[in-house]
Amino acid sequence: DIQMTQSPSTLSASVGDRVTITCRASQSISGWLAWYQQRPGKAPKLLIYDASSLESGVPSRFSGSGSGTEFTLTISSLQPDDFATYYCQQCNIDSPCTFGQGTKVEIK
């Protein structure tokens, strides 16, 4: 199975900060790479699909980039609503999907 290593595990930041979360895959991803936001007690929310495409309705301060084995989620200017946990996920068509271990974005 492809392992997804997400960093950092926790990130302390202030409103207005630029925030970057990285996800590294143990092998090249030929399927899709997605990013999710999750708040406590809620189902995850899809932010980015296909590594860099912004899901409809998601604020433009969120962006994704990368290919192959290294991927990045960036929040250009952190807002109070963005303090949450973020996950990357890969899905190749011929192997199990996997999530990264998550990054908790906390208030500094």
Place this chain on the structure above:
Amino acid sequence: EVQLVESGGGLVQPGGSLRLSCAASGFTFSSFWMHWVRQAPGKGLVWVSRITSDETPTYADSVKGRFTISRDNAKNTVHLQMSSLRAEDTAVYFCARVGPRLKGLFYWGQGTLVTVSS
């Protein structure tokens, strides 16, 4: 409106079995792959299984041989049969479906809690 509603969670003893169901509505169920994802209390998301529209299953290594995913297109329902349950299977189990772009799980149920304990 797409809706996914999980059921079947509860308390089960180690070594026991449980069958989860996810009732889908608001879309052509038979056309979409369906996924199960779980989350242990206070922990991260873990992908569990998926089933294609032509009923091909795929499993995470941690559940392979113990869990079986199936679908009933006549009833718009996906099931997860779980056996030989362990304490580490304790989690909220979500069913999910890709969104309109087919890349990324856009639609999620509310989850059903499975507790494995004696």
